[in-house]
Amino acid sequence: MSIQITGVTKRFGRTEVLQNISLTIESGEFMAILGPSGCGKTTLLRLLAGFEEPTEGEIVLNGKRMSAPGWTMPPEQRLVGMVFQSFALWPHLSVREHVAFPLKHHRGVSAALRQRVNERVAEVLELVGLAHLANRQPHQLSGGQKQRVALARAIAAEPELLLMDEPLSSLDAMLRMDMRREIQNIHHTTGAAIVYVTHDQGEALAMADRIVVMNGGRMEQVGTPEQIYLHPETEFVARFVSKANLIPGIWQGSRFVPKGAGCRWDGRHVAQSFQSSKLFPARPDELKLGAHEQEGAEPGLLAEIINVQFQGKEYHYIVKTDGNLMLDVHADERFGRGERVTVTYREQSGHRIPAVRNFAVQYQA
Template identity: 60%
Template sequence: MSIQIANVSKKFGSFQALKLLNLSIAEGEFVAILGPSGCGKTTLLRMLAGFEQPTTGEIQMNHTTVAKPGFSLPPEKRRIGMVFQAFALWPHLNVTEHVRFPIRHHKETPASIKSREQDRITEVLQMVGLSQHALRMPHELSGGQKQRVALARAIASEPSLLLMDEPLSSLDAMLRMDMRREIQSIHRQTGTAVVYVTHDQGEALAMADRIVVMKDGQIEQIGTPQDIYLRPQTEFVAKFVSKANLVRGRWHNDMFAPISSDGTVQWHGSQVADYFRATGLYPVRPDQFQLSPPHQSGIQGEVVNVQFQGKEFHYDIRSEDGQWEISSPLHFQLHDKVSLNLLNEPVQNYNNIEVFA
């Protein structure tokens, strides 16, 4: 199913939840809607599901209008599946009965699915790894198994669009990793378009074909996970997704001089977005900083906090221009003096070059 969202906005009374969104989703594409609480991502999902009408604009699915002001095609006529943050399982139905329900009762279930109901149930349970638990009741299942049931129920009727609203947020860290793999596997097997709402950057980066980053009801940036992470276009995306440190300084063409280095250190920045050039900033991810002993070429700083994370250490480094978050495999002690540079970037002195603001 392809989706076109054109000039869509949504107001609740005087509150503007969404502000003129434009977005296209290709058939079979996995799109993550990423943003903090209150940014409008769930409102957008609810309009795709048919639970809300837009205040302005239009939503089309397969080139057919399904929502516009004063009109919204009901959810049961959209051939969609939904997975919620809460498992939303019925306590009186076993696993098989949960999967059977949409096959029998969804109006848009294809006849080819209805005619081979038991085969489809068996196929779906195998897909989510629940074949051995077909007769169990919800109270007999773990959290991860319950979420697999919710996922199996959502895909049982072979929907053209799968909507997922923070489905892993109630699971512990290890289960979330397992379920990411399950969702990716199901997406590959079914070819269903997926719109996945999350505030977790790791989930979006790991699973999506494209990420839509939202803030205050607007789209900040759309791109592949690599584009969003490596080439943020705004300060919000740099901080929210890349966890970037925003270093102040001066730009001269593609060269940047950090303000705390007195212009003696230059960083290459040909891939840095125009926004940062205009505002005199350079986004540096925690893993882009290189730590070295003090008094070498670079920003001089002091270790003010250390967290051991197995393969690396997470540092807070205080410098003349602020405090930076840095990840490094090198071990320094609290209050050690260090120098900061860009990892794998040629760093030289350019004393003979005039640097402009």
């Protein structure tokens, strides 16, 4: 299975929500759509589900056109599972009845699966750890259990594509971590392709095979989590995903001279767009602090610490130089508020990025 999104634009009246989106989702791939509120990520998910039709472009599944301007295949005719942010459970149905519903009513369910509804329901409930709660109703469940019911219902009909719209945003931090693992387990067990919409960078980096970073209805960058985090191609991606400081200065070939500093930093790994804008993206963990007047200290940016936050294994510092910079420094290196320091760059070795996985091979049984 593969999905081709080609030149898709979506307008609501005069407002352009998506601008010329072209993307291929491979069989068995976990694709995260990451971006801030209003960037168009949920609209893209609704187009894949069949709730909306594109203003321009088309969506093709396995060579079959699913959506085009003026026409879209209805959601009930697509073998697609969907998990909503609000769980969307029916208060009068038990857990077992929720999971059985798509098996009995979805048009795309195979005849073989319809003949073994009870067996399939039992399999899915066992997979999500809810077999012992099969007869309970939604009001008798915790938030995490409700989300597992929503997941079980979505995968029961063995969809080729599973769509998730911010499914963990209403859960507390501990439950979100548990559900990340649950979703990864379901992905590897079922082999379904997943398109996962989120504004949470941590979720996307932790779970996805590839990430699409969106901003203002456009795709800013597409790549593996390692590519997106280590090698952002635009200022937006550097700030939104990597939390990078964008340091002004001058480029001398592949070396960067920060403004107001007598040093040069290795910039061979930095995208050309940053060289054009005379900026250097440096993540908080790529910068280090040194005492201002320490003998033998390497040259760097002179700064003053204006904020300190203890985070267990590290301190988060904000220092004031030409602008404010954020740094994550190991807890062994302690500096105080108001202290004068020198900011330097940790030279990276190689910046090696793991190869993209072959999803079609990886998830074959």
